[in-house]
Amino acid sequence: MTLYERRSSLEAFDRGASPATSERRKLSFNPIADWAPPQPPAITSVPKPSTSTRLLQIGVAVVYCLLAAGVVFGYAALKPVLVAEGVYRSSCTVEEREADVWVCNGQELRLNLMFTVAAVSTNVCALPVGTILDRFGPRVASLVGVAFISLGAAGMAFAADLAPLFDAYVPAYLCLALGGPFVFISAFQLSNAFPAHSGLILALLTGAFDTSSAVFLAYRLLYQSSDGAFTPKKFFLVYLLVPAFILLAQVFIMPHHSYQTPGELAEQAGDSSPDEPSDTTPLLPADDSPRSDVWGALHGRPATSQIASPWFLLITLFTLIQMTRINYFVATVRTQYAFLLQSDALAAQINAFFDLALPLGGIFAIPFIGAVLDHTPTLFVLSLLVATASVIGAFGLVSTMWAAHVNIVLFVLYRPLYYTAVSDYCAKVFGFATFGKVYGLVICIAGVGNLGQTGLDALTHRRFGGDPRPVNGALEALAGVVGLALVVFVAWRRRGLRKDVDE
Known part of the structure; x- marks a missing residue:
């Protein structure tokens, strides 16, 4: 700006319009009078749902984990029902059939194979479950679990009818095993709904997982009390209500995105990348x-x-x-x-x-x-x-x-x-x-x-x-x-x- 322009701009100022007394600024020789220490960036996030909504989400997750998360580990209770229904009885020798043994060696091995495949797959699939959970969120992961559980229940219901064509018991039980981790691990993020009680929430979910092994125990008692009238086909057709319940819960009740930890919210507020943590990251x-x-x-x-x-x-x-x-x-x-x-x-x-x-x-x-x-x-x-x-x-x-x-x-x-x-x-x-x-x-x-x-x-x-x-x-x-x-x-x-x- 030239000297003439500076002078013109100053002359345009109305000298008669001096500020009021309350608007005058005090003369100060303090070099830091108006200085304030820099404040860390505020932590912003998507507002959490109401307390009642979060409690409902946790309660619903506990219920469906109780019904589906680790149901395959109740195999010891289901096995007597399968034996009574003659599953894999064709694997027995003529001598074993004539002796009318409760379970023969070949039948025992094929039945145990169902559980072995399911137990190992339940743990191994935790990695793809985690990858899907991190990339697409808990809702998508849970819906994948719904699909597996539905296929598993339908397969177990019609396995006896499909026996002349192929062995449907192993893949059907495998699907039940794969569906469990998808709905179970996806629920872990609910522990951040109430961070001060995260341990209790995880304990509820894990307790539901452990207790889900009692689903087949309850069915065995019903099977025995009905003298075999409540067949596996009837039970697993009724069990299809469980994935339907999980589907409705995911659509109408459960969160679309994972709840985040306080540390992750602080990192977002500080705009720090995973490779370069900021100094304000707690x-x-x-x-x-x-x-x-x-x-x-x-x-x-x-x-x-x-x-x-x-x-x-x-x-x-x-x-x-x-x-x-x-x-x-x-x-x-x-x-x-x-x-x-x-x-x-x-x-x-x-x-x-x-x-x-x-x-x-x-x-x-x-x-x-x-x-x-x-x-x-x-x-x-x-x-x-x-x-x-x-x-x-x-x-x-x-x-x-x-x-x-x-x-x-x-x-x-x-x-x-x-x-x-x-x-x-x-x-x-x-x-x-x-x-x-x-x-x-x-x-x-x-x-x-x-x-x-x-x-x-x-x-x-x-x-x-x-x-x-x-x-x-x-x-x-x-x-x-x-x-x-x-x-x-x-x-x-x-x-x-x-x-x-x-x-």
């Missing part, structure tokens, strides 16, 4: 509650970086060993105690007690699990898991009835605590932005490792003459070493996280 929640000891340890990092960290490697190894121990015990509880107690009758009593205690344990453990996860540090939870697993392993080596009952009671309470604690650990350490991939990979690797159960069973019977103690003892020792390493690492890194926050 490492821990604002409160100093005990559960915040590892919160946000790897939030905001890409999944590849999280998977390469010791946080992931140690929890994956621990999960692999513990899941193998858990599923191996579920599959062999009767044969183990037949050897330990040297009595098939006593082993049958223990097995009957276990069938009843397994779903009940998921129910009774819910308040305990919620309190532990919500009000104690993650380090304490991991230490409790390692210590309890060691106690269970010790009772499993004792050849008495009282020890067997104590072992089963601890086991059915420990199982839901363990699975809930793993998902809670993944949410707190890795965040929900990559939760599906990371948690899915943990369960997937553990599921693949569970294929080794067949080898453990063969080792027990062929090498140790049916004695389960050598295999159980080795698994317990291995779990103790890996579990101790996990606890030591978390304790060390927790101090580092606290130090970073204090600074």
Whole structure:
């Protein structure tokens, strides 16, 4: 601007219109009088639904997880119905048929194949479930689960009619197994609907998963009380109401997008990319509650970086060993105690007690699990898991009835605590932005490792003459070493996280 232009603009100013007294600015020699420290960006997000809506969503999710999430693990109750209906009876030899054995060897192997394929697939499919969940959201993932459950129920209903053409039991049961994780894992994000009670919400969902094994137990009781009139075809046609209920819930009740953690909302407010976390990204929640000891340890990092960290490697190894121990015990509880107690009758009593205690344990453990996860540090939870697993392993080596009952009671309470604690650990350490991939990979690797159960069973019977103690003892020792390493690492890194926050 030229000197003439500056002068003209000044002359155009009306000197008679001086500001009022209240509008005058005080003369100050303070160089920072009008300076204010920069404020961090406000955390903005899509408003959460009302409290009643969120409670309804959690309640609905618990109900459909109770009906569909882990229903295939009630196979021990369904198996007698299938045997009574003559499923795979054609696999028996002429001699076995003439002897009128309850179940022949060929029939037993084909029936067990149904459960083996379903159990392994349930864990392995956690990775694709997680990928779909991260990319398309919980609604799409749940609808995929609805499709699988519908196919599975329809296949089981008409499997007997299709028997002359092909074996529909294995693929149908497989579809039921695949549908469970889609609806179950998709519900985990509801724990962020009420962050202060996330542990209780996860405990409710996991308890529903464990208790869902009682669906086939209830059907077996109905089948026996009706003298076989309530056939599998009738039951599974009625069961088609379950995927219909889930479909309606997803369309009209459940959230379209996952609820987010406070750390993820802060990252969005700071506009920080996963590769470049901003200085304003909180490492821990604002409160100093005990559960915040590892919160946000790897939030905001890409999944590849999280998977390469010791946080992931140690929890994956621990999960692999513990899941193998858990599923191996579920599959062999009767044969183990037949050897330990040297009595098939006593082993049958223990097995009957276990069938009843397994779903009940998921129910009774819910308040305990919620309190532990919500009000104690993650380090304490991991230490409790390692210590309890060691106690269970010790009772499993004792050849008495009282020890067997104590072992089963601890086991059915420990199982839901363990699975809930793993998902809670993944949410707190890795965040929900990559939760599906990371948690899915943990369960997937553990599921693949569970294929080794067949080898453990063969080792027990062929090498140790049916004695389960050598295999159980080795698994317990291995779990103790890996579990101790996990606890030591978390304790060390927790101090580092606290130090970073204090600074």
